[in-house]
Amino acid sequence: GENVEQHPSTLSVQEGDSAVIKCTYSDSASNYFPWYKQELGKRPQLIIDIRSNVGEKKDQRIAVTLNKTAKHFSLHITETQPEDSAVYFCAASIQAAGNKLTFGGGTRVLVKP
């Protein structure tokens, strides 16, 4: 089955700096890659996703890149703010196979003011 590895497990950045989280996946059939933000005690919130037919997607301060050949994808947060502090999860799925998500282990991001 699919296996998703996520690095780093913790990330501390100064407010205004950029944060980058990287994930690798094992199943070359995976074609949908969402990112979720989870604050303490809250639900995971979908913040951005990318499908295998594109290499990059941006939404304001957030961008995601996908390298299908290398089977890795990354989340980039620019101009970080204290409210970006949370745990971020990457995931991968195969849409034609029911789309169950396989999650990475998570990255705890702390943005220091």
Place this chain on the structure above:
Amino acid sequence: NAGVMQNPRHLVRRRGQEARLRCSPMKGHSHVYWYRQLPEEGLKFMVYLQKENIIDESGMPKERFSAEFPKEGPSILRIQQVVRGDSAAYFCASSLSPGLETGREGEQYFGPGTRLTVT
């Protein structure tokens, strides 16, 4: 608020009791997924259901766990004879049909979770 609803939000059970967790998907969504999150860990897929059908239960423990999504009413995740190791947050997520070409196929939206504590 047409978001995914789960209840109860917190559930305490003694070892050996049954836990029943409910999930109502977003309006218009007919696909429900259940995930389990152990403390300080990521989310693990358990089961995927459509109305009246279990599509994929490859993540469900073989014993004590069952799920349903009846024609009417919420999806239910049932854990019989709970043990301490069942203590976790259980999240459900809903989506449109993964096969629809809406540009948003596959997007899963999560409910607030049920935090199960087994004493």
